[in-house]
Amino acid sequence: MKRITIDPVTWIEGHAKITIHLDETGAVTGTQFHVTQVRGFEKFVEGRPYYEMPGITARICGICPISHLMAAAKACDAVMAVRIPPAATMIRELIHCAQFVQSHALSFFHLSAPDLLLGFDSDPARRNVLGLAEKRPELARDGIDLRKFGQRIIEGVAGERVHPSGIVPGGVNRPLDPKVRAEILTGLGPARQIAQKTLDLYKNIVDQFNDEIASFGSMDTLYAGLVDEGGGLQLYDGWMRFRDPNGSIIADHLDASRYSDYIGEATLRDSYLKAPYFKPKGYPGGIYRVGPLARLNSADHLGTPAANAEFNEYRQRFGVVVASSFHYHYARLIEIIFALERIGALLDSSQILDPHVRAHAGVNALEGIGIAEAPRGILIHHYKVDEQGAMKWANLIIATGHNNLAINRSIEQVSKRYVRGDKLQEGMLNRVSAVVRAFDPCLSCSTHAGGLVPLRIELVDAAGKVLDELRS
Amino acid sequence: MNSEADGLLIIGYGSSLRGDDDAGPQVARQLRRRGFSAIETHQLTPELAQEISSARVALFVDADAAVEPGRIRVGTVPDSSSSPFDHQVSPSSLVQLTRELYGRAPAALLLAIGGACYEVGAGLSTPVRRAVRGAVDGVASAARTVFDFRRR
Numbered sequence: 001m002k003r004i005t006i007d008p009v010t011w012i013e014g015h016a017k018i019t020i021h022l023d024e025t026g027a028v029t030g031t032q033f034h035v036t037q038v039r040g041f042e043k044f045v046e047g048r049p050y051y052e053m054p055g056i057t058a059r060i061c062g063i064c065p066i067s068h069l070m071a072a073a074k075a076c077d078a079v080m081a082v083r084i085p086p087a088a089t090m091i092r093e094l095i096h097c098a099q100f101v102q103s104h105a106l107s108f109f110h111l112s113a114p115d116l117l118l119g120f121d122s123d124p125a126r127r128n129v130l131g132l133a134e135k136r137p138e139l140a141r142d143g144i145d146l147r148k149f150g151q152r153i154i155e156g157v158a159g160e161r162v163h164p165s166g167i168v169p170g171g172v173n174r175p176l177d178p179k180v181r182a183e184i185l186t187g188l189g190p191a192r193q194i195a196q197k198t199l200d201l202y203k204n205i206v207d208q209f210n211d212e213i214a215s216f217g218s219m220d221t222l223y224a225g226l227v228d229e230g231g232g233l234q235l236y237d238g239w240m241r242f243r244d245p246n247g248s249i250i251a252d253h254l255d256a257s258r259y260s261d262y263i264g265e266a267t268l269r270d271s272y273l274k275a276p277y278f279k280p281k282g283y284p285g286g287i288y289r290v291g292p293l294a295r296l297n298s299a300d301h302l303g304t305p306a307a308n309a310e311f312n313e314y315r316q317r318f319g320v321v322v323a324s325s326f327h328y329h330y331a332r333l334i335e336i337i338f339a340l341e342r343i344g345a346l347l348d349s350s351q352i353l354d355p356h357v358r359a360h361a362g363v364n365a366l367e368g369i370g371i372a373e374a375p376r377g378i379l380i381h382h383y384k385v386d387e388q389g390a391m392k393w394a395n396l397i398i399a400t401g402h403n404n405l406a407i408n409r410s411i412e413q414v415s416k417r418y419v420r421g422d423k424l425q426e427g428m429l430n431r432v433s434a435v436v437r438a439f440d441p442c443l444s445c446s447t448h449a450g451g452l453v454p455l456r457i458e459l460v461d462a463a464g465k466v467l468d469e470l471r472s
Numbered sequence: 473m474n475s476e477a478d479g480l481l482i483i484g485y486g487s488s489l490r491g492d493d494d495a496g497p498q499v500a501r502q503l504r505r506r507g508f509s510a511i512e513t514h515q516l517t518p519e520l521a522q523e524i525s526s527a528r529v530a531l532f533v534d535a536d537a538a539v540e541p542g543r544i545r546v547g548t549v550p551d552s553s554s555s556p557f558d559h560q561v562s563p564s565s566l567v568q569l570t571r572e573l574y575g576r577a578p579a580a581l582l583l584a585i586g587g588a589c590y591e592v593g594a595g596l597s598t599p600v601r602r603a604v605r606g607a608v609d610g611v612a613s614a615a616r617t618v619f620d621f622r623r624r
Contacts, residue, residue, distance in 0.1 A: 059489040065514075110518050129518055130565065133572035141573055144519045151519065163488070163514065 018432060020415050028419050031412040033404070033436070034271045042394045050079050050363070050385045051169045057381065057396070058163045066099035066154065067374030067399075069167040070236065071381040074256075074370030076169030079385055081364035087354035088171030093236040094346045095158050095167065096372065097339040100235060101191070102150025103375040104292075104332045104339075107440040108198070109143025112329055115434050116205065120212070121427035139201075142194045146336070149191040153343070156180040171358035181347050188347075192306075192340050199310060199333040206330060215417035216435045217325030217410025220245035222278050222288035223297040224402065226373050227252075231300030233338065235373045241298045242278060242288065247320045251280070256371040259380055263397065268404070275404040276397060287409070290377025290402040291439060292331035297321050302334070304341030310334045325410050328438045363389045374399045376440050400441040410435045479528030480615055481578070482510035483520065486535050492587030492600045495607075496533040499583070502608045508615065516561040518569060525574035531611065532563040532582045535600070539586030542599025544607055549580040583607060 019032045045056055054072040058065035070092060077084055084092075114127045117136055126134070133140040157180060158166030166172050206213075222245070226238035240254040242262070251262055266275040266283045278286030288294070297320075302308040311334055318327060346352055363385060370381045377399030384393040400407075414435045418428045484500025486493040497512035504510040511523065516532075524530045532549065539545050549563040561569070563582055571577035585607060588597040596604065 056489075059487065106517070129561075130569055130572060133569055137573055140518075140569075144522050144573070147517070147519045148522060 018411060018436070020411075020419055020432070022419075026420055028412070028415045031408065031415050032271075033408045033411055042396055045391050045394050048391050050076055050368075050383060050389045050391055053381070053383065053391070053394075054167055054169065055163075055165070060396075060398075064099065064103050064374055064376070065163050066095055066158075066167075067372060067379050068381070069164070070096055070372040071370040071374075071379045071396075073167050073169055074372065075368040075381040075383045076370070077359075078256075078368030078370065079363060079365055079383060079389070080169060080359070080361040080368075082170055082359035082361045084171040084359050085354065085356045087175065087352055088357040088359075089237075090346050090349065090352040091157060091172045091176055091357060092167060094176075094343060094352070095154055095164070096236045097342045097346070098150040098153035098157075100150075100339040100375050101195075101336055101343075102147045102154070103440075104336045105143055105146040105150065107375070107437075108329060108332055108336075109139065109146070111437055111440070112434070113139065113143070115430065115437075116202075116209075116329070120430050120434060124426050124430065127430070139198075142198060146191055146194050149187050152187070153184050156183060168358065170360055173358060175355045175357050176352050178353060181353070184343065185347055188340065188344055192337070195333070195336045195340055196306070199337065202330060202333055203313075209326060211417075212431065212434075213324045213326045215413050216431075216438060217406060217413055218323050219406075219409055219413065220323065221406055221409075222250070222281070222286065223294035223321070224278075224288050224290050224378055225295035225298030226371070226378065227299050228303070232303040233295055233299040233301070233335075235339065235342070237372070240371070240378065243298050243321065245321055245323065251278075256369040256380070259369065259371065259382075259397075263380075263402075265397070265401075271404075273404050274397075274401055276402050277405065284405055287405040288402065289325070289406045290399055291328060291375075292335050293322060293325065293328045294377065295373065296331045296334065302338050304338055304345065307334055307338035307341055310337060325406070325435060325438050328440065332440070363387060376400055377402050400439070403439050403441065407436060407439055407441065410439075479578075480509065480531065481524055481527035481529070482508055482531045482533060482611065483513065483516070483524070484510065484533040485513045485516055487514060491589040491591050491595060492541075492585075492597055493535045493590050494596060495535040495585040495587060495600050495604055498596065498604045499533045499585075499607050499611070502604070503611060506608070506612055508612070516563065516566055518561055518566070520561075520566055521570040521573055524566065524578055525570045525576060527578040530563075530567070530578040530580045532580065533607065534563075534582065534584055535587040535590075536584035537587055537590070539584050541586045541588035541597065542603045543586040544603055544610070545584045545586075547582055547584075549582045583611070 017034045020028055021030045023029050041057060041060055053076060054069045057068040057072045060068050110129045114132050118127050118131055154164055157176060158164030166174055223243045225241060226234040227241045228234050228238050241249060242251040244250050254262060262279050263276050264279040264283060266277060268275050277283045278288050302311045314330060314334060367384050372379055379399055380397040382395040383391060386392055411432060414432050418431050482500050482503050484496035486496040488494045488497055500510040500512040549567060563580060567577045567580045585600060585603045587600055
């Protein structure tokens with residue numbers, strides 16, 4: 001048997017490796033997606049005061065720290081047994097939506113657009129954001145502008161652009177400044193124009209990728225997302241819902257406290273990333289997906305007009321349950337519009353300026369669970385504390401973990417479609433990496449390490465001899 | 473935020489939880505307190521291109537495991553041998569992206585501080601703490617005397 005290793009996978013958050021096993025004829029027999037970093041946050045927070053958890057867990061990532069801040073703050077709210085003031089809820093959602101805008105913009109414009117607009121088989125030396133800047137500078141600038149818009153909101157409302165201090169247990173630590181509100185409203189129109197223009201562009205090109213759509217994780221799985229009482233998409237709050245591939249809702253209105261009744265966590269050999277599954281269906285039959293594709297599959301509607309119109313068109317085009325992971329890109333662009341519309345709606349309410357933004361309390365419960373949608377999918381923080389509020393135990397289920405089984409199966413499907421023979425082809429390899437990027441996984445890069453070879457692929461025979469190698 | 477009057481933008485990057493990796497952000501923070509235009513960030517990302525496009529000089533400050541702990545090395549930004557955009561951008565890629573998108577780019581320097589310990593929660597080691605102070609004083613002095621940059 002022969003083996004191909006992609007190590008590390010590029011253009012994702014964190015480090016991962018893909019192994020592709022070939023038989024003697026060069027056909028793919030199986031694949032493995034390994035996450036090779038140990039994070040250890042759950043262990044080293046033990047003994048820390050619970051109220052430090054938002055600040056600590058936000059450092060899990062430099063791209064989506066807001067999601068951890070939200071889930072952690074909500075778990076702390078539960079430990080304090082407080083209901084946070086309405087303005088605090090609105091400000092948190094405002095920051096959360098800004099995080100979706102900037103994170104989704106990074107994923108689409110800077111990580112995936114080079115594949116989509118320059119071509120999966122184009123010169124790898126130019127198939128990146130620099131190549132995009134050369135060929136489509138207006139698009140690269142749009143991506144930067146949209147990301148900056150999201151970051152300016154985060155910085156203006158919550159204090160700092162990457163790891164803001166404004167989201168705290170019990171609410172937020174400052175009311176919204178009317179000047180900041182006015183500044184955001186000024187930038188909202190141009191941001192929405194960029195988002196709509198980009199979605200229109202994508203809708204015009206998506207049919208060029210029918211072959212990839214058919215093989216990029218086009219499979220039956222369950223889908224999970226947060227929805228409101230009426231089944232509308234929710235990002236900051238809401239109940240968990242699971243939908244099956246036939247469109248039936250198989251679990252609904254699940255609040256955070258019930259997550260462990262429905263989600264089990266399997267341990268995989270050769271990977272530090274656990275593999276959550278839908279407990280009632282067991283492992284691995286309970287495979288499910290989260291994130292933009294799964295959220296749109298789970299919801300009945302989107303609660304804002306422009307995004308809902310796009311959602312209806314998307315469903316008319318691909319069906320109520322959209323199976324291909326390639327369509328994460330499409331769903332992500334619709335969600336940018338949704339997040340921008342929510343930002344506008346929140347700012348239109350004068351209640352968001354209310355100065356009462358924080359509830360104060362000590363430890364009133366020895367356990368707290370916080371749940372929110374991260375850009376990549378459902379994020380769960382579960383804490384146990386002692387009477388003094390010291391952390392005794394933590395369990396974090398991150399979005400990419402939920403997708404672990406689905407990413408593995410998607411890699412296998414793409415590999416079987418594109419990988420043949422002993423000689424590696426760049427376009428082949430790139431499609432394997434691209435299906436991982438479609439999920440926009442966040443494997444948590446907490447420090448930057450220089451000198452890494454960004455991409456290495458080895459073809460190794462059964463005796464361990466390297467037959468071929470590609471480097472980017 | 474960058475000030476057009478200054479022309480010098482300091483970008484310190486690294487993880488604030490990873491011991492000496494926090495050297496870059498610490499330098500940026502302390503220089504900002506002294507009135508310089510400085511950005512602290514976890515990692516370099518493409519949108520920084522817009523901010524550095526109006527600077528005359530961009531000074532990147534980073535911890536470097538290849539430099540002796542506590543030593544400071546200043547030089548031009550080296551060409552990147554890695555992918556132009558991985559999960560982070562290198563200083564040279566960022567400068568190149570800036571030039572491509574905005575038609576201009578600043579002169580770029582890299583101030584590397586040798587780090588000793590990158591363990592989670594470790595804080596700055598003693599030699600790096602001293603080096604951070606030295607870097608802050610050195611940059612402030614050079615900015616005024618060598619480059620004739622004014623503070624905000």
